[in-house]
Amino acid sequence: MGLPDSRKANSIVGKTNRARFIPDASARHDARYGSALRDYESVVTTLEAIDVSIKLNNSAHHWVFSINSKAFAEWWPSSAKLVFNRKYTKGIHTHGSDQLIALIRDHLKLGESDVATV
DSSP: OOOOHHHHHHHHHOGGGOOOOOSSHHHHHHHHHHHHHHHHHHHHHHHHTTTOEEEEETTTTEEEEEETTEEEEEEETTTTEEEETTOGGGOEEOOSHHHHHHHHHHHHHTTOOOOOOO
């Protein structure tokens, strides 16, 4: 069955890389979004090395990851939701770029990259 979503993300990256908790939900979402934008170039550089491209939608509130123009993952940084293969009910709570990169690498390593067209 595997680990629940948040524990899986933490086990891959480690709890030490987690951001501090911001009690106000709106401020928390804004902080996640700002952090994602600051890390964008680093994410692109890291993922391009493994042939993953990124398309930003909705003013960068929605990131789509693909290989050979076929989408396999989507991330909404402000809500910290990452989904693979359009399985929206099985989202993984992914706070930042370190977790994002680690989960994408883990997903591809497991051979679960049966892709869906977005």
